[in-house]
Amino acid sequence: MFWKKRYSELLSSIFFLSMIIIVFIFEVFVIRPYLLESNVSNFVTLHLFMAIVLLTNTCLNLYLVVHTDTSIIGMVMPSITPLPPQWHYCYACESNTPPRSFHCKTCNRCILRRDHHCVFTSCCIGYKNYKYFMGLLFNVGFACTYATIMHWHYIWLNINHLGLWAIAAHSVPLGFYLLGMIDLWTTCCNIISMLCIVGAIFASGLFIYHFNLLRMNRTTYERAKSIADYDLSDWRRNLSETLGDRWLLSIFLCPLIKSSLPGDGVHFQTKQEKYLQNKQI
Template identity: 25%
Template sequence: MGMQWLLVCHGLITLLVVISFLCGQWPIFQGTFVERIHYFLTFGAYDYFQRLVGAVFGSKGTNFILSIEYFCCDRPNPILQILYVAIIGGIYYMIANSCFSYMPGYYLSGAHRYISLMGVVVGILFFILTSFSDPGIVKAENVLQYLNAYPYDEVLYKEKECTTCKIPKPARSKHCSICNRCVARFDHHCGWMNNCIGERNNRYFLGFLLWHLLLCLYGSVAVALVLAGRLKELRVVYILTVYYGIENTFRDLAPHVVQWLLRSYNTQILLMIFLAIVSLLLAGFFGYHVNLCLTNTTTNETFKWQEHLTWQKKLNEARASAAALKASISDLRTEAKPPESKWRAFFRKSPLEDAVEAIAKQNTYNKGCFSNLGEVIFPFSSRPSFSQTKTKAG
């Protein structure tokens, strides 16, 4: 009973948070649908949880959370990996314990017992591949190949040396302070994987997200079909209409059917809602990373572009202020110009939009959707031409 109430509270809180940011009620959740979900996954939920702990327990509670964050996320350790295995194992056990006894059923055959197990095994294989594969470590032996694979764009990346590794720093690489190594085409460090996501294992990370999205969708639909099958097998609608005299309409039957399901199959309903919410969050996270792949951008580069955009915006504002001052001085000497049409000013692009478009055009690594996707699926370091670069140079 305690586990059921825990699932109820978790599901309701998560649902309220998801509805709030999807509706854009909080200022931090502005932007596109994918941007809101990504912000929620990376910053929003944790930020509000930290504020809640601070409000309830004060600075001691906040410091305790920060110490846990440092231990789990800012240093190499397998805690989150163990937690992932515990979560996926626990959810699968609860589904098997509450749903497998109804298979085969009216809508699902007994084969889904084995299909679900295979789905979990494949998900764990993707997890192992992402966690223990080489993310694209830059060493003295392969730095020349990476220097040739990713030319400097002279905007975000310029020729320099890694102060820690003491080797030339290829474009799009970053020295991970947690793993203490340079990683080619660095995206981010994933605490769940206890590994960096970079040039060589980004494809496995995308596969992990996609597979778990499909797995959660499959689980929520399968549980829903189990419940629908029980309604058919027990002839609940027939009993309600014939023996209890309820009108055979959706409006009249729905409250009684829901009440019966909540009384008899509350664990299954909570699992279905939980998997559906996780599917929504995974869909946003996966969509965000697919968009990065299609534009040949990384999470690390997204922050770099934002910094560059802020700098460019300030520079444009300074130039605009100087031009306005110069124009005001000249207006004192000449007749004032007629005011600009309000409609023309309304439809004119803002300087920020112009800067965004300009920066998008400056991304020299964007070579088209298919080429960008091919670079992720077949990274440069896995191609024969990559290993031949050193031979030619020698």
């Protein structure tokens, strides 16, 4: 079962990366010349610039998500007994693990502030790579939306028909191709367009979902179990707990902009601790 999971994740990752490259090639080498022929040369330069920036940011975020170690490996955990509240012992890692950390059977290690295991990146999303994951979702969602807007006229012009038939041919292009109703090039263009639409909806929806979780300082598990112990009652503070102090620039502009995390992924201030601290002041 283990190798099957890894094999399926490998295919998902290859598909994800391939679609990023294919959409970029389509926008630069098909849509850009089309725009140039449409006498909008000033916009063509902007389109090329946007395509390069979005591809670069997407690939950088993807690389940082995968190569940022967010596990407990290399960290010295306390060996005291009994364990502090919300700490637990992991028999697989043979180590005490801090609150909000869980063992991932696929990664075979405990992940700091584990949220979920992402099949498209083949790694867990946790404390140290969450901001890059959010940057990846934003850039993919924005890039797919932008690409859809830019190639929309070309796609419909290529179908050369308006109405329900065109919508159907755009939605299920492979079926129409097998029936001989559209040619191969139109089929490929429609598939790319549909992938952009689905990607825009999927990535944007996930970004909104996870942003809402971070706004309340929750993980997916904590939301499912209705755990709100770490909600500091300040959405800005909650966001900076996982995304860092410069998350706006890091997520929306460039992942290389440093956004330092306030903690170490082991110790988290709870709502009760914040209340007692404010009460003493």
